[in-house]
Amino acid sequence: MNPAIAEAESLRTMDKEHVWHPLMNHSGMEENPLDVVVKARGSTIQDASGKEYIDAMAGLWCVNIGYGRDEVAKAAYEQMLELAYYPLTQVNPPAARLAERLASLLPEGVERVWFVNSGSEAVDTAIKIARAYGRLNGGRRYKIIARHQGYHGATIGGASRTGPPPRRAVYRGGPWGGATLTGQTLRRAMFEPLLPGVIHVSAPYFYRSNADTEEELAGRCADELDEVIRYEDPETVAAFIAEPVIGGGGVIPPPADYLKRMREVCRNHGVLFIADEVITGFGRTGELFASDLYDIEPDIMTMAKGLSSAYLPIGATATTNEIFEALNAEGDSGFLQINTYGGHPVACAASLKNLEIMMDEELPARGARVGAYLGGLLGKLSDIPCVGDVRGVGLIWGVELIEEDGAPLSTAATAKVLAYAKEQGVIFGKNAGIAAGPSNTVTLSPPLVFTEEEAERAASVLDTALRRVQAESGA
Numbered sequence: 525m526n527p528a529i530a531e532a533e534s535l536r537t538m539d540k541e542h543v544w545h546p547l548m549n550h551s552g553m554e555e556n557p558l559d560v561v562v563k564a565r566g567s568t569i570q571d572a573s574g575k576e577y578i579d580a581m582a583g584l585w586c587v588n589i590g591y592g593r594d595e596v597a598k599a600a601y602e603q604m605l606e607l608a609y610y611p612l613t614q615v616n617p618p619a620a621r622l623a624e625r626l627a628s629l630l631p632e633g634v635e636r637v638w639f640v641n642s643g644s645e646a647v648d649t650a651i652k653i654a655r656a657y658g659r660l661n662g663g664r665r666y667k668i669i670a671r672h673q674g675y676h677g678a679t680i681g682g683a684s685r686t687g688p689p690p691r692r693a694v695y696r697g698g699p700w701g702g703a704t705l706t707g708q709t710l711r712r713a714m715f716e717p718l719l720p721g722v723i724h725v726s727a728p729y730f731y732r733s734n735a736d737t738e739e740e741l742a743g744r745c746a747d748e749l750d751e752v753i754r755y756e757d758p759e760t761v762a763a764f765i766a767e768p769v770i771g772g773g774g775v776i777p778p779p780a781d782y783l784k785r786m787r788e789v790c791r792n793h794g795v796l797f798i799a800d801e802v803i804t805g806f807g808r809t810g811e812l813f814a815s816d817l818y819d820i821e822p823d824i825m826t827m828a829k830g831l832s833s834a835y836l837p838i839g840a841t842a843t844t845n846e847i848f849e850a851l852n853a854e855g856d857s858g859f860l861q862i863n864t865y866g867g868h869p870v871a872c873a874a875s876l877k878n879l880e881i882m883m884d885e886e887l888p889a890r891g892a893r894v895g896a897y898l899g900g901l902l903g904k905l906s907d908i909p910c911v912g913d914v915r916g917v918g919l920i921w922g923v924e925l926i927e928e929d930g931a932p933l934s935t936a937a938t939a940k941v942l943a944y945a946k947e948q949g950v951i952f953g954k955n956a957g958i959a960a961g962p963s964n965t966v967t968l969s970p971p972l973v974f975t976e977e978e979a980e981r982a983a984s985v986l987d988t989a990l991r992r993v994q995a996e997s998g999a
Contacts, residue, residue: 577951631821634825636843636844638707644839652973767801773914775920796823805825823847826842884923898974898982910927912925922966954966
C-alpha cells in the first residue's frame, strides 16, 4: 500500500476511536468516512490522496489571508522563542501592540480591547460587559435582545442569544418570538433550558418576508425593536446584539439603512449596540469591518476568525472608552473576569502579522472586487428552477434553494448539491440547525485571496451540481 494512503488510514482509525467531531452523528462515519486534510495554500486544500479542492468556505468563514503564509508561521515561531506565554496580569508586548493596532482600525470610539480565545468567548464577554455596565446605569438593565436566525457562538450563553426563524406573521407586525431562551433550533434543543433574560426579534430576511421593499422591511424591524424594548421596559434592557450580515443563519445581508435604524432605536432607549463581527470583521464584506460598510458606530464589537485568519485561536471584545471607564471607576473592583490564554503572546504576534499582510495587500478591497464578480456569476444561477434567491456582499454569499412550490429545498437535496460539488473539487457550506426544517442555503465565504479564475470555477461547479439535483428531482 502507498505509504501516504496507509498513514491516512491509520489517522482515520485514531480519529474514529478518539476524536469527537462537531455537527455530525458519528454512527454514519463508516459509510461516509471523513477526508484527511494534509496541506493547504492560498484557497486550496489537499487531502491525503493528493486530491485538491477549492475551499470556498475558508475553513469556517475564517482563513481570510489564505492558507500557507510563511510570514505568519515565522512570526509565531520567533515569539515562541522570545516569550511563549505570560498572562495579561502583566504587560506582554504582542498583546499591547495588537490592541494599539486594533484601536487604530476599529470604528471611531471603539478602542479598548479585551482579549479572549474565540468568537464564542468574545460574545459572552460582551454580554457580561453590557450587563455590568447596565448595573451601573440604573441597576436593572440585564436583558439582551438578539435576532431570529442569528448565531453568536457555542457556549451556553451564546446559544441563548441565537434565535430560530420566526413565523411569517412577525413580518406583518404580528407576535414576536418573545423571551424564549432559544438557539438556532436544532443546535439548542439538547441543551435547554438556556439562560434567562434573552429576547428575540425578527431578522431582516427580505426574501422570506412579505415586504414590498427592503426599506419597508428595515422600518418594520426598527419599529419592532422599539416596541419590544418599550414592552420589556427600557430600564431593564442592557443591549441589542446583531451580526451585521447574518452568516450561519443563511447569509442575510441587511437593507442599506437597517443597522442605522436599529442603532438609533438603541440610542433612544439607552441600550448598548453590540456588533458581532466574528464573521464579518477583517475584510469579509469588502470593508475592513461591516460596521464601516453600513456606517454605524457600535458600543461594543466582537471579533475572532479573521483576526488571525485562524492561524492561531484568538478573539477580542472591544468597547468604547466610556464603557471602560465606567467599569474602572476609582474604588470599584474592575471587570472581574480572566482568560488564561487571553492575549496569548504567540497568538497576538501571529495576528499582528496577519493584519500587516491584510493591509499591505489591500485584501478587503480585493475581496470587494472579486466578491462583486463572484456575485455576478452566482446571480446567473437564478435561471435554475431550484434557486430561489442569491444574496451577499463582498466575499460572503448565500444561494437559497427551493422546491417547485417555493418551499425550502430539503436538507437531503441540499446536501447532495454539496456532495456533487465536492466530487468536482469545490467545497461549499450550508446553513445548519436553524429550525426544525430544511437547511437549504448553500454558503460561500472564500479566502480574500480568492481569484477571479477560482470564482469562475466555483460558480461553474455549483451550476453543474444544482442542475444535476434539479434533473434528479424530475422537475
